[in-house]
Amino acid sequence: MKRVFFNAIFISIVVFAACKKKQPPQNTEVPVNLYKVKAKPVLYYDQYPSTTAALSQVTLLPQVQGAVTGIFFTEGSQVKKGQKLYEIDKRIYQDSYDAAVANRKVTEGTLLQAQQDADRYEYLNKYNAVAKQLYDHAVITLENAKSQVQSANQAVKTARTNLNYAEVYAPFDGTIGLSQVKLGNVVTPGTTVLNTISTNDPMAVDFVVNEKQLPKFERLQQAKHQPTDSLFTILLADNSLYPINGKISVIDRAVNSQTGAITVRLVFPNPKGMLRVGMSCVVRVHNQEAGPQIVVPGKAVVEQMGEYFVYTAQDSLMNNPKAGADSAKNKIKRLVALQKKVQVGETIGANMIIKSGINNGDRVIVDGVQLLHDGSKITTANKVGPSAGGKGSR
Template identity: 40%
Template sequence: MKNIYIHLIAPLAIMAITSCGSKDEKKAAAAPPPTSVNTVTVAEGNALYYDQYQGQIIAVNSVELRSQVPGFITNIYVKDGDMVRAGQPLYEIDRRKYQATYDQAAANVASAQANLVKAQKDIERYQMLLKADAVARQTVDNATAAFEAAKSQVAAAKATLSSAATDLSYSVIKAPFGGRIGISQVKLGAQVATGTTLINTISADNPMAVDVVINEQDIDRFYKLQNSTTDSTFRLKLSNDSTYNKQGRILAIDRGVNAQTASVKVRVQFDNPKGILKDGMSAVLSVLNNQSGTRVIIPYKAITEQMGEFFVFTVQNDTMALQKKVKLGARINANIVIMDGIKAGDKLITEGFQRLRDSGKVVIGGPKQAPAAAQAK
């Protein structure tokens, strides 16, 4: 009997050992092989990127010329488009009436002054007679009153003369500052009205500015940029796609927010010594983003998106893939700035992560390629 039991146990033990070995082999066979991936080492770089604002170039100093006295244009002293200096005569309005008014006012001043001299002498003479008791007090009082009236007449005549002189000076329209004059809106002999007839426009070529409209949420940012000394804060791209080679600075921020658009106008000034910028041109103002600086920059192709969130895979110990959530910054060509989530020195998977899961096994380096001769077969 004992021999029979021994013979039965031996086959069973062999079967159990064989069965265990078979399960281990199946489990090993069922485990997926490591995924081949390519990696790069995360590094920091100088991330300079800009926000774009559509704007219009304007002259910082610009004025419309309108007459302050009515009349007919009798002389035009400049050609359209000329450069003019401050105080240079530009247009003349018929001066004859204003000259006559001035001459009459000057004559009235002379007459009033003569009356004042006479009144002054009368009062001096009467005062001497009064001391000798040779004239009545009332006569002296009348002379004093006449003297004061004569002084008032002189003052009134001088005021009239000053007004006439002003009108006479307004009959010649002069450049208020140096700049370039535009195309004349009136011809020789044309009649102009006070303050309503546009005669021409003058604008200074240097400096120039660009007006842009920003969202009210960016107001604080632009107030801080007013004190910025960074040369690369503002860049200007012209309509011909060229970049203007001068640096800008904030000249003014409008006093309040437009209630309808929730926006604010900002004016950025640029030097324009060569006259490249012209009043009325369109341009794009590039403003340095406040997140610019030394940042982690990775290839954009390494980013995956899941439910509106962004992730990358890094490699741990060269064998395991770890999924990490990242916060994206601006995109710079084929790269993207990472604000948070990974750091310099991490080993980033750039290829082969499409079927990876967190903590999945990986092998660095793409799959080995078969020799060209073998591929040909």
């Protein structure tokens, strides 16, 4: 029992001695890495998703009904304006035209006879040698004959038009697609799609911008001489750069009131047919901002509720806890984090352009920002900074 008693006393003494040891002061400084801001010229492109479109495109629809009796082109080939593309069974339309022409000849003969009778009765009427009623009937018959000739002429025109519609021609030079009908298919006027023709050189590229950017593109449209090479370029779906530059052509007439967006159209030469209608691509607009710009690592920028902030390092004098109250060294220099609201610009790889909020020479915190708040004490004395592979710098 005595042995157990003495062991308990020994353990209590050891624990008491450990508690009496002075605990090391807790380090409240957040280790960070800094980046000194220096404005420099920046080359970048504003990028916009876009789609290629034909400047002219038409869907071929038949104007008369009948079976397709001829197809006179190669699908996917280039066609010329006026080239014959389709033929619809024209026999019934040829017969209608011939009948209309024959009927017109009959009405013309009737008109000749009525004219002769009217002339004869007019002569006799001058000498009161014929009944007034016969003369009036002759004049009316003449007018009716003239109307019948006009009607016959219109019937001939209609029959000729229908006969012409039985043959479908290319309305302009362009590329024709896959035929939607085959030989023998019966087509219906205004309903059955025969094919589609579109122009391909030059090619339009449409993209959408926010209405806030509209003044910028209006200035680019009105500029007679573009100061920057490669102002408008496009990246194709395989991320390759299209080798020919484009120019701004049209800005849509109105802003979409629901989305606040408006469509801008560029035009690119397409001599080799690399661009096809409906392709997805990315429009690159060369930046036009002159002079150096402030660029910081993107990881230094913090987004909060749609606003953007960075932390900068600022020297601050603080009380020295190791010095006495009357000591001349009661103040020491320490770094603190200062939160600043910034306006961000284009993202360039891992970096981001800052348009306002910080200045040349500011020291921006790039690592450790997730542990900071406005006024946090920071240090760059750490051997390996958080999220960094090397020694912090001040």
